[in-house]
Amino acid sequence: MQITINLFATLRKNRFESDRRQCPEGTTVQSILNDLSIPESEAAIIFVNGRHAGPDTFLLEKDTVSIFPPIGGG
Amino acid sequence: MDKILRIDMGADGGPKFTSTPLGEYAGFGGRAMTTAVVSREVPPLCHPLSSENKLVIAPGMLSGTIAAMSGRLSIGCKSPLTGGIKESNSGGQAAQVIARLGYAAIILEGKPKTEDLYKIFINKEGVKIIVDNSLKMLPNYDLVDKMKAEFGDKITCMSIGPSGEMKMNIASIACTDMELRPTRHAGRGGVGAVMGAKGVKIIVLDDTGMSMRSPKDPAKFKDANKRFVDGLTKHPVTGQALPAYGTNVLTNILSEAGGYPTYNFKQGSFAGASKISGETLAELEKKRGGVPTHGCHRGCVIRCSGIYNDKDGHYLTKQPEYETVWAHGGNCGIDDLDAIAMLDFLDDNYGVDTIEMGATVAVAMDAGIAKFGDAEAAINLVKEVGKGSHLGRILGGGAAVTGKVFGVERVPVVKGQAMPAYDPRAVKGVGVTYATSPMGADHTAGYAVATNILKVGGFVDPLAAEGQIELSRNLQIATAAIDSTGMCIFIAFAILDQPETFQALLDLLNAFYGLELTGDGVVALGKKVLSMERNFNERAGFTSMQDRLPRYFSTESLAPHNVTFDVKDEDLDKVFNW
Numbered sequence: 001m002q003i004t005i006n007l008f009a010t011l012r013k014n015r016f017e018s019d020r021r022q023c024p025e026g027t028t029v030q031s032i033l034n035d036l037s038i039p040e041s042e043a044a045i046i047f048v049n050g051r052h053a054g055p056d057t058f059l060l061e062k063d064t065v066s067i068f069p070p071i072g073g074g
Numbered sequence: 075m076d077k078i079l080r081i082d083m084g085a086d087g088g089p090k091f092t093s094t095p096l097g098e099y100a101g102f103g104g105r106a107m108t109t110a111v112v113s114r115e116v117p118p119l120c121h122p123l124s125s126e127n128k129l130v131i132a133p134g135m136l137s138g139t140i141a142a143m144s145g146r147l148s149i150g151c152k153s154p155l156t157g158g159i160k161e162s163n164s165g166g167q168a169a170q171v172i173a174r175l176g177y178a179a180i181i182l183e184g185k186p187k188t189e190d191l192y193k194i195f196i197n198k199e200g201v202k203i204i205v206d207n208s209l210k211m212l213p214n215y216d217l218v219d220k221m222k223a224e225f226g227d228k229i230t231c232m233s234i235g236p237s238g239e240m241k242m243n244i245a246s247i248a249c250t251d252m253e254l255r256p257t258r259h260a261g262r263g264g265v266g267a268v269m270g271a272k273g274v275k276i277i278v279l280d281d282t283g284m285s286m287r288s289p290k291d292p293a294k295f296k297d298a299n300k301r302f303v304d305g306l307t308k309h310p311v312t313g314q315a316l317p318a319y320g321t322n323v324l325t326n327i328l329s330e331a332g333g334y335p336t337y338n339f340k341q342g343s344f345a346g347a348s349k350i351s352g353e354t355l356a357e358l359e360k361k362r363g364g365v366p367t368h369g370c371h372r373g374c375v376i377r378c379s380g381i382y383n384d385k386d387g388h389y390l391t392k393q394p395e396y397e398t399v400w401a402h403g404g405n406c407g408i409d410d411l412d413a414i415a416m417l418d419f420l421d422d423n424y425g426v427d428t429i430e431m432g433a434t435v436a437v438a439m440d441a442g443i444a445k446f447g448d449a450e451a452a453i454n455l456v457k458e459v460g461k462g463s464h465l466g467r468i469l470g471g472g473a474a475v476t477g478k479v480f481g482v483e484r485v486p487v488v489k490g491q492a493m494p495a496y497d498p499r500a501v502k503g504v505g506v507t508y509a510t511s512p513m514g515a516d517h518t519a520g521y522a523v524a525t526n527i528l529k530v531g532g533f534v535d536p537l538a539a540e541g542q543i544e545l546s547r548n549l550q551i552a553t554a555a556i557d558s559t560g561m562c563i564f565i566a567f568a569i570l571d572q573p574e575t576f577q578a579l580l581d582l583l584n585a586f587y588g589l590e591l592t593g594d595g596v597v598a599l600g601k602k603v604l605s606m607e608r609n610f611n612e613r614a615g616f617t618s619m620q621d622r623l624p625r626y627f628s629t630e631s632l633a634p635h636n637v638t639f640d641v642k643d644e645d646l647d648k649v650f651n652w
Contacts, residue, residue: 008326009319009353044310045529050332050343050634052535066330072311072528072567073321073352073378073396074518 001025001061005032008068011042023059030055032065044070075103075138075178075287081194081203083272084125084184089192089203096178101587103135105161105557106603107179108150112159113606118614122154122264123241123271125185131172131232131277132180134560138173138287139295141582142303144560145169145371147249153263155243155430155472156489156514158611158620161557162265163518165370165379166249166258167230169560172196174284186273191239195225197280209275211236213423213460214248214256221278227254233276235425238266240462242470243490244430245270248422251370251379257392258370261427262516263491264472290588298581303375305575309568311530316378316564317367321396323352324495324523329404331527332634333500333536335493336404337446338436339486341633342500346409350399355411356380363387376564382415391419394428397517400495401432406439407446414449417456424460426470431456433473433492441480486627489514489620498623499632499639501526501536506546506641510621510649512607518563520550524570531570539641547649551600554607558599559583601652608650618647 005019015036023031033043033055045068046053059065078099081091096102102110108130120126129151136144147169153160172180175196186192191210195202209217214235221231231250238245245266248256260266289295306312315323328334329347336344348354356366364381370392380393394402394415402408402417421428435452438444443465444451458466468479473492477485486493491514498505503522511519522545526536534541556563561579569576580591589595611620627639 006330009315009323012353045327045527047330050330051537052331052529052533068327068330069315070310070528070530071315071319071323071327072524072530072564073316073324074521074523074563 003059003062004064006064006066008066009071010069011038011067027059028055029053029057029059029065038067042069043067075133075173075176077176077178079177079180079201081180081182082184083182083186083192083274089186091201091203099178103178103558104132104146104148104560105150105163105554106599107132107558108148108161109159109603109606111179111181112150112152113610116152118152118610120152122152122157122268127152127268129182129265129268129272130179132178133169133173135558136582136586137169137560139289139586140286140373141299142306142373142375143562143565145373146560146562147172147260148557149247149260149265151265151268152614154241154267155264156491158489158514158614158616159512159607160263160265161513162260162262163557164247164249164258164260165562166251167371168232168249168279170371170373171230171279171281173287174281175279176284180277182269182272182274185271190273191275192273193275194277196277198283206275211239214425215423217276218250218254218256221276222254225278225280228280228282229254230279231256231276233425234266234269235423236460236462237425237470238270239275240467240470241267241270242426242459242467243267243472243475244426244434244470246425246427248425251392252372255392257422259422259425259427261429262513266425289586291585294585295582298578298585302575302578302582305572305578306375306565306568309572309575311567312376312564316376319352319356320366320378320380320393322355322394322399324396325351325399326353327527328496331500331536333497333527334400334404335486335495335497337407338405338440338484339493339497342497343634344404347404349409350403350411350414355393358411359383359393366393368393374562376562378564385412390415391422394418397495398428398432401429402435402452405432405436406452408449408452410449413453416453420453420456420460426459429494430472430492431459433486434469434476437473437477437482437485438469438480440484441482443480484626486624487515488623491515496523497632498627499637500635502539502639502641503534503536503542503545505623505639506542506646506649507550509623509646510546511550512604512611519553520546521553521563521566522546522549524567530567537635537637542641543645543649550604550649551597553600554603555596555600558603604650621646
């Protein structure tokens with residue numbers, strides 16, 4: 001199935017901003033993190049289709065995963 | 075900080091000042107001080123521009139010490155924008171300098187009997203209140219340059235631009251930063267209009283010859299400060315994200331989360347978000363020889379600010395904040411960082427609240443005065459404000475006034491103050507804060523965004539009503555306390571996640587004042603401040619009807635998540651139940 005992965009802030013370093021890729025049915029967010037060598041502590045905020053998700057979330061066809069490191073502001 | 079300086083601008087024979095001991099205000103600082111003075115001394119039914127209102131300027135309890143992050147200043151009054159009590163908070167150098175000069179508060183009272191404009195000069199020798207009508211209608215940058223020429227470059231300034239002189243509801247008070255630029259503003263609530271109504275154009279401060287305030291227990295204080303700084307450096311938000319990207323790092327995440335108010339709060343995601351994001355901004359600044367890591371006051375270790383140069387590499391403005399980039403950017407459909415930076419400069423120069431200004435321009439766009447996305451039109455509208463044309467005066471009245479004049483149905487305000495950069499339907503915790511804070515629609519008053527979106531201090535789903543009342547309540551209490559210490563609210567990211575850093579803050583207060591405060595004491599202080607504010611507002615005529623969002627937030631759903639604000643009214647009325 002095809003998914004889109006968006007990375008932000010410091011996670012873009014040595015990786016990418018946005019990538020579309022194929023992955024097998026039953027892929028979880030955790031396997032994406034593993035593929036990209038993003039340690040759990042750095043994947044502070046994970047969205048799937050704009051809703052908060054976690055490493056255990058299963059991905060579906062055409063899902064967008066957005067991963068942020070710890071950030072803040074005001 | 076053992077004195078209160080009162081300046082009566084309306085005294086017979088001309089403005090007079092008195093310096094008194096703290097009396098009933100001993101132990102107060104920052105927001106606790108401004109709220110205590112306003113709630114005790116300002117008649118809640120007075121006109122905010124009258125001689126009865128007071129402008130209370132107070133450094134925090136730890137300002138003027140070697141404690142990191144302690145440079146925040148509180149400015150309080152009855153607000154011309156909301157009609158209720160206001161505490162407006164600013165960075166820059168002023169808090170530390172006022173504290174080292176020995177003042178726990180500077181209170182402007184009364185109203186001049188003539189049309190003269192005054193500058194006030196405060197240094198080690200004392201106070202001078204001087205007529206200077208040559209300063210009339212000077213914008214802040216030119217004004218500060220003039221003061222530098224007159225008083226030297228060791229000064230710190232607090233000033234109003236033409237907007238404050240014209241007594242606009244959106245007028246701010248500018249505080250100079252470490253480079254002596256008027257870039258840090260007490261923005262919200264029209265505090266600049268109150269300063270203008272009292273005939274004061276600028277307060278020039280010089281603490282040459284004064285020393286750092288000394289703690290009761292210097293060794294314990296130094297140790298606590300070290301642990302405090304270690305905690306801030308260690309936490310990824312205060313130690314990495316904010317110094318690298320500044321507050322505008324929030325643009326991408328709010329747009330991803332579907333809570334980024336776009337085209338005057340019509341939708342929660344902006345197609346142009348990436349072009350105006352914190353990542354793009356930092357890159358651009360570096361490319362043009364600016365800096366993305368910069369502190370707004372001496373002693374800041376987070377350094378979330380920056381310097382923005384134009385395409386020729388010349389200084390244009392400080393790194394625009396998230397709220398400014400949102401207000402003038404996505405909320406107006408504008409995706410051009412140079413235009414946004416220019417708008418930020420104009421706001422600072424005229425002396426206006428960037429949040430209210432941007433929200434107002436978006437309402438004006440909804441009225442058809444300009445097209446969404448038209449950056450040049452937006453710049454021209456802000457220039458009208460600086461000119462004081464009739465259109466400029468309307469816009470200078472704020473989003474609610476502009477909406478009323480132009481017959482706009484959807485005006486995103488609470489208690490007359492415009493909502494900042496988070497749509498309450500998709501970030502429901504901050505929606506509760508918008509509705510219930512005594513300040514009006516205010517995000518910093520109870521920054522539930524931290525827990526709703528950023529997973530700091532836990533997680534509460536932003537799209538559901540559950541848990542938001544408690545979240546907003548706890549943050550409003552904690553913030554009211556932190557705002558009294560002179561600490562920058564961004565320490566919250568570290569102290570919410572790291573108990574040892576919160577303990578270091580308590581240790582700083584205890585070592586300085588010889589106290590034995592616990593977390594309960596901090597909560598008690600926060601509750602006390604909020605209770606005084608609620609009480610003032612009640613006496614000013616506010617009821618629970620003012621603790622509501624505009625109706626359309628409950629009836630019109632927001633894309634992409636198709637959510638409405640469904641926190642119940644009777645639950646909003648429980649926020650202050652303690």
